[in-house]
Amino acid sequence: MASTQHVLLSPAELAYLHASLSLTPPIRPDGRSPTQFRPLVAETGILPGTNGSARICFADGTEAIVGVKAEVERTRTRHDFPSLDESAEDDDDLDDNQNEVIKGDNDWVEMTVEIPGYRDDDAGTVFLSAMLSEALLADGEFTKRLWINQRFHWKLYLDILLISPPLSYPLPLLSLTTHLALLAARLPRLKSEGDEDPLFDDDWAAAPYLYPRPSEKGSKATAPAPAAARPPVTLLVMAVGNNIIFDPSKEELAVADVALAVSVGESSSSTTSTTSSKPTAMDIDTEETKGHNLRLLSVRTIDPPSRLTPPGIPNASNSAYGANAGAKDAEKKKQQQEQARTAESEAVEGVWKAPRGGAKTLVMATMVQKVLEKGGVADEVLDALDGVDLN
Amino acid sequence: MPITILPPKAFRDQPPRHSLNHDSDDVMSDATSDSEDSDSQPGGVSLDGGATIHPRKRHRSGAGAAASSTFTKRPKTNAAINSIPRSAIVTPGERITTDPQWMRGHGTYLSSASLGEQAITSSLAGIVTRTNKLLSVRPLRARYTPEVGDLVVGRIVEVQAKRWRVDVGSTQLAALPLSAINLPGGILRKRTETDELQIRTFFAEGDLVVAEVQQLFQDGGAVLHTRSLKYGKLRNGVFMAVSGTGGGGGVVRSRRQVWTLESANNGGPIDVILGVNGYVWISKHVEPVVPEEAKGQTGITNLEEVVSATMYSSQNDRIEPETMREIARIRGVVTALVENGLRVDEDMVTKGYNEAVELALVSADGPEDVYLGGERGEQLAAALTAV
Numbered sequence: 067m068a069s070t071q072h073v074l075l076s077p078a079e080l081a082y083l084h085a086s087l088s089l090t091p092p093i094r095p096d097g098r099s100p101t102q103f104r105p106l107v108a109e110t111g112i113l114p115g116t117n118g119s120a121r122i123c124f125a126d127g128t129e130a131i132v133g134v135k136a137e138v139e140r141t142r143t144r145h146d147f148p149s150l151d152e153s154a155e156d157d158d159d160l161d162d163n164q165n166e167v168i169k170g171d172n173d174w175v176e177m178t179v180e181i182p183g184y185r186d187d188d189a190g191t192v193f194l195s196a197m198l199s200e201a202l203l204a205d206g207e208f209t210k211r212l213w214i215n216q217r218f219h220w221k222l223y224l225d226i227l228l229i230s231p232p233l234s235y236p237l238p239l240l241s242l243t244t245h246l247a248l249l250a251a252r253l254p255r256l257k258s259e260g261d262e263d264p265l266f267d268d269d270w271a272a273a274p275y276l277y278p279r280p281s282e283k284g285s286k287a288t289a290p291a292p293a294a295a296r297p298p299v300t301l302l303v304m305a306v307g308n309n310i311i312f313d314p315s316k317e318e319l320a321v322a323d324v325a326l327a328v329s330v331g332e333s334s335s336s337t338t339s340t341t342s343s344k345p346t347a348m349d350i351d352t353e354e355t356k357g358h359n360l361r362l363l364s365v366r367t368i369d370p371p372s373r374l375t376p377p378g379i380p381n382a383s384n385s386a387y388g389a390n391a392g393a394k395d396a397e398k399k400k401q402q403q404e405q406a407r408t409a410e411s412e413a414v415e416g417v418w419k420a421p422r423g424g425a426k427t428l429v430m431a432t433m434v435q436k437v438l439e440k441g442g443v444a445d446e447v448l449d450a451l452d453g454v455d456l457n
Numbered sequence: 458m459p460i461t462i463l464p465p466k467a468f469r470d471q472p473p474r475h476s477l478n479h480d481s482d483d484v485m486s487d488a489t490s491d492s493e494d495s496d497s498q499p500g501g502v503s504l505d506g507g508a509t510i511h512p513r514k515r516h517r518s519g520a521g522a523a524a525s526s527t528f529t530k531r532p533k534t535n536a537a538i539n540s541i542p543r544s545a546i547v548t549p550g551e552r553i554t555t556d557p558q559w560m561r562g563h564g565t566y567l568s569s570a571s572l573g574e575q576a577i578t579s580s581l582a583g584i585v586t587r588t589n590k591l592l593s594v595r596p597l598r599a600r601y602t603p604e605v606g607d608l609v610v611g612r613i614v615e616v617q618a619k620r621w622r623v624d625v626g627s628t629q630l631a632a633l634p635l636s637a638i639n640l641p642g643g644i645l646r647k648r649t650e651t652d653e654l655q656i657r658t659f660f661a662e663g664d665l666v667v668a669e670v671q672q673l674f675q676d677g678g679a680v681l682h683t684r685s686l687k688y689g690k691l692r693n694g695v696f697m698a699v700s701g702t703g704g705g706g707g708v709v710r711s712r713r714q715v716w717t718l719e720s721a722n723n724g725g726p727i728d729v730i731l732g733v734n735g736y737v738w739i740s741k742h743v744e745p746v747v748p749e750e751a752k753g754q755t756g757i758t759n760l761e762e763v764v765s766a767t768m769y770s771s772q773n774d775r776i777e778p779e780t781m782r783e784i785a786r787i788r789g790v791v792t793a794l795v796e797n798g799l800r801v802d803e804d805m806v807t808k809g810y811n812e813a814v815e816l817a818l819v820s821a822d823g824p825e826d827v828y829l830g831g832e833r834g835e836q837l838a839a840a841l842t843a844v
Contacts, residue, residue: 076771079694093781093827109464378772381770385658387770418771447460
């Protein structure tokens with residue numbers, strides 16, 4: 067099952083696109099540079115009934131809105147194994163209340179993706195939501211933010227809606243919109259203490275952000291999990307030959323050799339090193355940059371639709387080609403077709419041939435590196451997202 | 458900068474090409490409190506639900522306030538001299554007027570408002586336009602309605618026994634019968650079963666064709682033909698779909714839909730095909746190659762043979778990077794024109810292209826920079842409308 071929708075393009079178009087994207091530097095059909103994103107319009111706080119919401123709109127008309135809603139839910143106590151928190155409390159009796167074990171459960175986040183024209187159990191839709199939630203829950207830090215006390219937690223509903231028909235593979239759009247919605251999300255301030263039934267402050271202005279702003283460092287000290295400073299972003303990267311192209315349009319994706327969804331998170335930046343001074347012993351790349359401390363959360367290969375495209379027919383084996391083509395020389399044609407079958411594996415210039423075989427490891431590694439490198443694309447995307455007014 | 462994130466634009470009441478015409482009298486009528494222009498006589502149309510929010514006012518109060526003010530009735534004094542707004546957006550089912558002096562035009566229907574009273578109601582989402590006493594609604598966007606003789610670009614989506622079904626951006630798929638194509642080599646004969654069996658060697662699913670509308674069915678479906686050397690399968694270029702005739706900006710019917718543009722920066726000649734249906738094809742211009750044995754023999758039939766020999770090829774010729782770059786630039790120009798609500802025709806594309814080449818010269822990345830999205834597109838459109 068292809069994870070991207072099939073696009074109907076003629077072999078001549080595919081051959082042209084592939085040729086222009088294989089040049090150095092590649093010429094993209096819309097003239098963008100390889101790392102350039104489509105210009106987009108973003109705003110937050112568009113849905114008054116949600117805890118946080120965002121809308122992003124591309125110039126071509128693709129538009130997505132995301133709403134984040136939270137409700138208080140009683141935490142199920144587990145009986146199947148000795149309660150972790152009890153033993154922890156026994157051990158750490160000397161410590162402060164702050165050090166009590168904070169756990170999160172992936173069930174505390176529910177994500178639904180809606181793409182117009184697709185069923186919600188369509189493989190593509192399910193794959194999209196799996197990728198987005200995977201990035202969010204990958205490091206296990208996010209759900210800790212939803213912890214209220216031993217008995218209660220926040221249940222977060224993330225509703226991701228694509229409003230327009232999917233003109234291009236919507237993953238980067240949905241991911242950026244989700245990112246903004248989570249950044250804008252606020253939860254009411256807790257007034258109660260300890261394990262009593264939670265009581266919240268009515269004053270919405272006092273509600274802390276789910277992801278505390280760097281300026282509000284005071285509230286951050288009491289926040290349960292100071293590790294990830296912001297939600298992850300998932301970027302769509304594709305490669306044609308050795309060229310690495312970001313934010314591909316539908317046509318570009320149709321000729322991709324490899325397509326990757328790279329999820330990048332940010333652990334607290336170097337300026338806030340007081341809270342995370344201890345080195346994290348993780349088996350994933352940690353790169354120290356000036357602005358953002360990027361961390362690779364997940365990488366997924368996306369099945370590019372290029373593999374399903376029909377091959378072009380070279381002139382040499384095209385029975386409708388040539389001045390003497392006609393129904394008369396049927397025998398000659400049959401011969402030609404047989405020749406074509408044997409010569410199918412050879413590439414002819416100007417004729418489209420679907421990519422075969424696996425992706426080159428080196429190309430994949432470069433793609434991931436291009437996302438993560440200092441001053442790279444993810445860095446600049448996060449910088450640009452910082453500029454969006456959160457209200 | 459790989460990414461540009463812009464704040465949302467303020468609500469724009471109308472496509473810019475209309476605002477160009479009306480900006481001046483909007484200001485004037487603002488001052489003279491709605492006594493708009495010559496054909497709004499006292500006792501004119503009183504509007505129900507007040508679809509008369511003034512564009513200027515709407516702009517000031519912002520999008521949210523404008524929505525709510527739609528439901529506020531105007532003061533009675535104004536209602537008397539009220540008139541149909543020059544450019545208010547109406548939605549399907551919205552009542553435009555109950556005044557009997559107006560005639561109903563396209564995009565409207567009559568519905569009984571109250572006892573014996575007939576109201577002109579919009580059947581589309583669009584802009585109210587009036588020609589003397591005729592009220593019509595121009596749709597904001599519409600599908601292409603084929604007309605005989607239109608040059609269209611279409612994509613084969615279905616292959617049937619004796620015909621192809623072609624997507625031309627209309628409400629229905631157009632049909633291209635096997636009998637309406639030229640056979641390779643210019644052979645003139647009846648189509649046989651053999652042709653039917655190898656129908657996919659001519660056009661297969663996904664192929665792009667340029668064709669002409671030959672005939673219309675009663676229900677508005679089109680029958681195409683490619684019986685000319687100008688028509689046939691498309692290669693050596695890029696495709697893009699913009700809105701066709703009927704909607705706001707987009708391709709408009711004009712004198713020439715197909716022309717060859719001499720591009721800058723050693724790009725060589727480039728063919729541009731603006732299908733009336735809004736499908737655009739931009740490709741390298743290729744002169745037909747005359748084979749050796751055919752040289753010396755002249756005559757129309759011979760030429761026809763030569764040209765139609767390459768008609769069903771799906772192999773691209775060699776295209777230089779310079780040409781590809783200029784093709785991308787022209788595509789950017791067309792996108793910029795559409796995004797800024799300007800019409801797309803030979804004149805505008807040529808002017809826009811020249812402007813884009815000039816813009817690229819002053820760009821930081823030099824003349825090789827073909828990006829025309831976002832702000833640059835707006836810059837381009839501003840330069841074009843200023844002339």
